[in-house]
Amino acid sequence: MRARLFSIASRYKYWVTKARELGIDFGARSHLDNREYAPRNGGPAEYSLPQGITPGQAVVQYAINHLTEREQVVGENDLRTVALRRAVGLATPDQVNDEIRRLVKQGTLIESPPTYRMPNGDLDSPVLSPAGWRAHLQELKGWSEKEARQYVDKAIKRGSLEPAEKRYTTQKALKREKAILAIERTGRGQVTPLMTKEQVAKALEGSTLSPGQFQAVEVIVSTNNRFVGIQGDAGTGKTYSVDRAVKLIDSVNAAMATNNPQDITGYRVVALAPYGNQVTALKNEGLDAHTLASFFHTKNKGLDAKTIVILDEAGVVGARQMERLMREIEQSGARLIQLGDTKQTEAIEAGKPFAQLQQSGMQTARIKEIQRQKDPELKRAVQHAAEGQPTKSLEHLKHVEELRTASDRHQAIVRDYMALTPDQRKEVLIVAGTNKDRKEINTMARQALGLFGKGKEFETLNRVDSTDAERRYAPSYKQGMIIQPEKDYKRAGLVRGELYVVDQALPGNVLVVKDRSGNRFEFNPRQATKLSVYKLEKPELAVGDLIRINRQDPKLDLTNGDRMRVVSIEGGVVQLASLKEVNGQPERTVSLPTNKPLHLEHAYSATVHSAQGLTNDRVMISLNTKSRTTSQNLWYVAISRARHEARVYADSIKGLPAAIAKRYDKTTALSLQQERERQRRDSIQPRTVSDGRALERKQRTGLDGPSSGNARI
Template sequence: MPQRWVSVLDSMAVFMPAIQAYKPEQDCDCGSQSFPQDLIGFYFVVTAKTQYSLKNAKHYFHEHLSVGDYYEEGQKTSGEWFGAGAEKLGLPARVASEDFLALCDNRHPQTCNRLTQRLMSVQWSGDKQTPTRRVFYDFTFSPPKSVSILALVAKDERIIDAHHRALNVALAEFEQFAATRVRRSKSNGLRVTQNIVSALFTHDTSRALDPHLHTHCIVFNATFDSEEGCWKALQNYEMLKARKFVENVYYHELAKDLRRFGYSICNLHRGDFQVEGVADEICERFSKRHEQIDDSLRDLLEKKPELTRGNFKDLRERLATAERSRKMHDIPRSQLEELWNAQLSRSELENLKSLARPSVEETDALDPRAAEEALTWAEEHLFDRQSVVPEFLDLLKRLTGERDYVREPTVPVQVTTKAVLARELEIVASAKEGVSRCAPLLAREPSPNRALDEEQMTALARLGQSRDFITVFRGGAGTGKSFVLRELVSCLKQRGPRVTVLAPQRQQVIDLTRENFPSPTTVAEFLLRKELTDHGIVVVDEAGQIGARQMLDLILTVSARRGRLVLSGDTRQHGPVEASDALVALEGYAGLKPVELERIRRQDPNLARSRKEKEQITAYRRAVEFAAAGRLYRSFLELDRMRSVVACRMNDQPDELANEYLRLDEQGHSTVVVSQTWMEVHRVNERVRAALKEKGLLGVEDHLIDALEKIDLTAAEKRDARSYGPGRMIVFNQRIQKFEPGTVAQFVEVLDKGILAEVQDNLVVIQHRNLDRINVCRPLTLPLASGDRLQLKANRKLPGGSVVTNGELVTVRQVRGDGAIELSDGRVLGAGYREFVPGYAVTSYGSQGRTVDYVLFSDSTIKAATNDQQWYVTISRGRRGIQIFTPDKEQLRENVLRSGQRRLALELAGFARRSTQFRWADALLRRFGERITSLIHRARRFHRFNHDLERRYEHKTT
């Protein structure tokens, strides 16, 4: 996007629901020894830390918060209270020590009575005691380094005032996301309270005494619930999810004042900015603390190259804590100024002071065209993967006037577009139109099959009797859907019409091939060629991972050939990355009657080798059954009762998991390690590999291999120059011009017509329409030895005819001298295939569809990344058992109760789920527009027909 587009508009694109909210953490991961310059010294403008220890909280106040960084004439800086909650407590403007410490003790500052219900709690791990009550959250707001230099070295005191003003505006937005937990009538939800108790402390130096303007916003773990009339613990999930949005509000307000002061702003790819005219070399000169940590990290990786794939952000934070020097206080301001000025030449100092201009009045008027372009970009970016997204209504109205979104009056901050709603409506209308309109899939009842039990044979018979255009076959994890589906395909092929078997991902296609399905292919390949005979039958496995765009295209393609569609999947597991969970829409709104398998077969007690193990597998299966039935609390308690939930300290967690991994590996069991975030996956990968190396289970010699890690970008982000840091590479995953899949190019710049890249000494423009054919990657260096495990991240046909698939887990047999990697199954990754990461641990999405003996789950404690879908998929992968490692059992138990289901546009628009009548009025139809109105009339026309057939349909399928 052009740099003239203001930061606050960018925030609409960055502030996304859970999966997008954590993308910045993924972008922090870096294992390259060359340390890309865009990641050196990387930090969030808004960092968040949780304080659990009461002793440390009080020490933190006395050592770091209650004093300033310098003194002048005996004056010390003091904190200020902020928030509606602070006003409710009657706190004065200035922070007094006794008030702060009373809140640390969870006491009312005025009455000394207990404030919230929970006082102190601890968790034991062996003989170690760990506090678990959250005392407060420390959110730190920091402007870019160039801004600190101008404010403190060039002495532009207007900037300090602008920092405080921007901070107050951002915190006012932050406070709107404060919430508390509601536990009544067996419900476990959140209630927005919109009040916090926060103490603000502003400092202006780093530990290395460099200029570093920043404010600590200490948010206490208390908020007032006006409905219940009491103080309760603060639930900061929505606040953490909104952190990127609040960061952009802060940036926008600060940048607006800086422009008014005469400074020019340069937007950067990380989403932040710098002031033009402040040289990078000066910023680095005054970033000695970051430089110290980076030097220590380089030294560490030289000594321990196995850490080169470790989490970059996590390693830096651990080094920062380990090497943290005592911060110096009571330093005269004059000495600080002498120290700073001594690091600049006279011309450099004069240049810094010359950048400012007298303040000018600036109106809030924006270029309407620029605002419209920014909003269009944000819509494309957000609705690429979400049907319903948050909207900051007042801000949008102020910038551009009313946007033509679809809203629900009771949830005014959530919106969708007419295009998204139209797709979902057409999917549902097509399905409803085809109910009981076709001949049975099988002309006669299938013959008995000894490989199928009674429930599976009943399901097969019901599938054969289906007269619907779209037939849904539903079954939980490990229920044996594939066996029934394979038998159905076999019976259909005997009937005559050509049967096409599809799956969303290449790895799933390979799994279907291994299970003897005839010539399966991906949904994308099928839709590209659209080769289907008249009256053909299309069978789709893992249909829950198909988004609305592909599903609608698939339905229209099959319908045009007067064919039939069989969709097999489970909406309780992870859905598609793309917008709209199409299978959820079909199950919930189309009036279809899914054929379902309920009995779990994967956790089979007959696999046990002893009576004790049989009891363990039986209890394990019971926990999975509870999760499949939506009884998450019971599922957690069952696993905890069988001692499968291990409480341990955060620092000990990777070691305990690695020891269990080694134990299971020595016993010959297959194992998958799962976590919710890539951040935790990288941390576990690092520790498991180190443990294997120490035990001598990997080759002695490590080969340092250059690899490429994919950066997950939407099409809109790929057109944005800020998404490309220095050294970014582009890999073609499909043929573009004369270049074959797998071709690696160097990113050059973003043009109006496409992406300019250098390929084999040639400059090539990749048109915008071909952006779905490329992956943007960052280079990294991995140590590889024989026995190492890799997760491949790209589909590719290898020389010799073999193929590799995205998400596949492979084992290294040896690394050849020419850089080729020979795998344990004989395949060879040539030097041109470098899209892989360590594969000891995967995300729960990456584990879906896998079956192993044991699951090891490393809990990252990140609430936004934990939900019922993630829990169900993770715990159901094993045949024999699971071990869960968590630093906070109680928090994990609460986190798994969260719904991972994304909201549909149909739901937002007020369409009733499984209702016997439509509840929308003509006024609503007119608001949606002519195209959607016609679709609704189609659905209306067939609704009464379907309703009359419900009992007859039920009889037939039974």
């Protein structure tokens, strides 16, 4: 295929000038800063593009792919900034803007209707369409629709509501969300109930199930819908409900075998979860459990009409994976039970399908009766958090300590951790807001335990947070990064599971890597897409260290998220023992050879994402009220991990209520489309003279009413 060539030198000066005019700040994430591209074979340093692809198309498509992997709806500033970072030496800012306009015109990009926010840089101001502001004011002030309409129109004209940033979604995202909802609707009434409701009631007579748990069991075994949900607050016993449902399914299988001895195929239950620690918890309940990723990689899944798939923590599954799973369930004739809590952390990937499915009418049982918390005040705190009342939740915690600096907070946490007995420490979970905080707490804990300087340094690998678009783009890789192919790439000479060190990126999107023997390989990452990317680190490991596995290893039966303890280091082998014990001894041990980097990290502290699904006696939480990671979701997940005590260490007690009240919800393509439709309908509604008179009356008596305080827009 012929390629079009573009000189970096011919583009650079114009590009920098225009970028400054547009106010683009590339910040620390620019992969191209101070990077030089060496000529190949004596020729000029150039980029190449496939025939028929313009530079503007290439960089804007990169930005769309990169951003929409994590969010279904993206802001215009982010879209332009990412595209312009990618455009160095390749496309001009004008070409980027022209391509965005072209995609909007042809419908590939769907533009949001105009939205508005309060001025003066109020970051917590709602960003709403005119229709959204009207609804907001009707609820807040009790105004009529006519009063709210005229008031919002006036506010926009006088500038007390100012235009917000444009947002975009894609046709691809919209089609995916519509497909998920359509698959669920098509599955209604399509399967035979395993038991009648009367049979379920009789089988569960005298049980200790809460009303919500009873409803969950009933839905699982008596539904005639292919897809159902269990929406349960944190600590309400969702997994226990599944366990009771599985026992009823076993009884159905036993009855089938008795009535028809020739038919030996009963119903099979398979459990899936996004993260390894959740899979471990499911296995501990006796379920056949796998990570969602490993399930997708399995060729012969054995799904059929007698397979019941349980998806745990469905709230952290993105739209891409949910659509794929639901299609496989539908095509095989199986059933899918989704368990989760839409109020906890959301998917890292784009979309929130579990919430959308519930809103669209998927049959859903709801469990609200909290079982986990044993301390009455802690239970009240978690109940308020579950109800979206974080400030009231905070009032019921017994230990909230103010420490201005991160270092002081972490030292206080480690101090309180060390004040516990060794057995008590086994049941402590330390939650940090960021990875940086997590690592600092790990270091301090090791020092306090006397492990620092007592072990040996080992090479370990920690995953680099990157999108698929970044992994396909050679300049995204930095020298010294480690790549691990997830399949053989014979043409490039890359072998599945082997480790390669990144050497450099060359023009033409060529990545140069070396194996452990120093052999050099060149390939285009657009043609080798199944790559895991890691950063090489050299932490100290000592006997007694608490560690977390960060990559699945089926051969050693290790799951991503497994927490274990180092029990010996000798002869080039690190031996790990499970934390779970049987008769006072570790349930299992694993030996890891150290002739290649290890996939593990210290585990004295965890981020909130890796903490979700865990349960411990005590939880210690480090919070920075100014951090974007501090939110209502984080607060709810963190305090609800504890059975007996949750201790909070924050930089500001005064600022804590506002910080934990903030929500950062995922956006959806369908919600943007619905905004557009509301705006379209609104634009054709007639305006009457009486509307204007109502506004005049409102203004004469005070814009916000006689006793509404100082809130104004």
